[in-house]
Amino acid sequence: MRAASQASLSAAAERFETLWQQVGADAAELGAQVLTFADVVRGSGQLRRALTDPAAPGEAKAALVSSLLGSSADGRVVDLLAGVVRSRWSHESDLAEALEQLGRQAVLAGADADGALDTVEEDLFRTQRFLVGQRDVREALTARSTPATARAALIRQLFGPAVHPRTLTLLERITHQDDSTAAAGSVSAVAALADAAAERRARTVAVVTSATALTREQEDRLRSGLARAYGRQVQLNVTVDPAVLGGMRVQVGPDVIDGTVSARVADARRRLAG
Structure with missing residues (x-):
């Protein structure tokens, strides 16, 4: 792939990885939906051109994906695929190959989650x-x-x-x-x-939710700590969510470390109610 397509694939892989980590073993089933769409795209030159046309509005291409998939695919997958076609692709064939790679990674993520x-x-x-x-x-x-x-x-x-x-x-x-x-x-x-x-x-993915964006130093400290704990390289996928109020939530596979303010408030409420 040329640079533009590779950049689009890398960005999509990060977004998809966050979902795969959230759904665990179900990633394989959701990935099958991505692979089915890859086959549809690969089999139609007209569709590939429509979805990779740099002159076409991104929202129009996203709407085309939604209309093609309808209710046959999980809504989260449809949203992610809509994001994929909004990106820039150097050649129309790169889109099908990118979808293939994303779907295969989902199958591997599902295998990882179920051991x-x-x-x-x-x-x-x-x-x-x-x-x-x-x-x-x-x-x-x-x-x-x-x-x-x-x-x-x-x-x-x-x-x-x-x-x-x-x-x-x-x-x-x-x-x-x-x-x-x-x-x-x-x-x-x-x-x-x-x-x-x-x-x-050889790589562990940690999904991190924080009230504010982490600094480079904070990311490095967190990555090093998790690498020591799990004995392998750790990739951070960081999501900013003001609803957590403060602190952060870290999920590595089935392991969850929830140090957010919202979690502590919820815990305090449960104790008072109990």
Whole structure:
């Protein structure tokens, strides 16, 4: 991707990550909705051009997404996808690829939340090693003359009984590659998925809610403290919400540290009422 598309993808990934952290294991199901939309966008050149036209108003593109998805997708996903199409994309094909990456990350986030990420990573590495020695299978999985549905069925037949359901979801996605990605082959596609799983496993995401924006020094102190506590690199996703009044709330997966004034007030009220 060129610089503009990469910047748009990075910004979208941060927004999506906040939702994935909030919903936990349900991220995988919501990510499936993103992947379904990615397939719709990939399959229609007219739609891609409409959603990436730099001359079209962002609100018009967002409205198009809402009308296409309607009630078939979770409202939070629709809002995030509307934000994606408001962004600038260097080439129309970049939008479908960005949606694909966002959806895959959601599946990995769901696996992480339900404690299956290690299993998914190992499944992907084993699948990669298997494909290295199976030329006929590699060619069958990337044959553009064979419908994607048939190739996905082959993946389910080969790997379904042996891998975690989240792994299978990811493996099925290699049949939805564009021509340039498919040229790299199924081994490279699975290797990229394994790398993404490994990267996620080595990183912890902390969702921070604060009454005011944190200073760089505050972020650095918080990041260092969380890294010591969890034994790994920590990414901060900070949201400013004046309703918390003061202090901050930190959520890392299922762990919640709520030091906000609003939480202390609510606790005091419960004690007085009890």
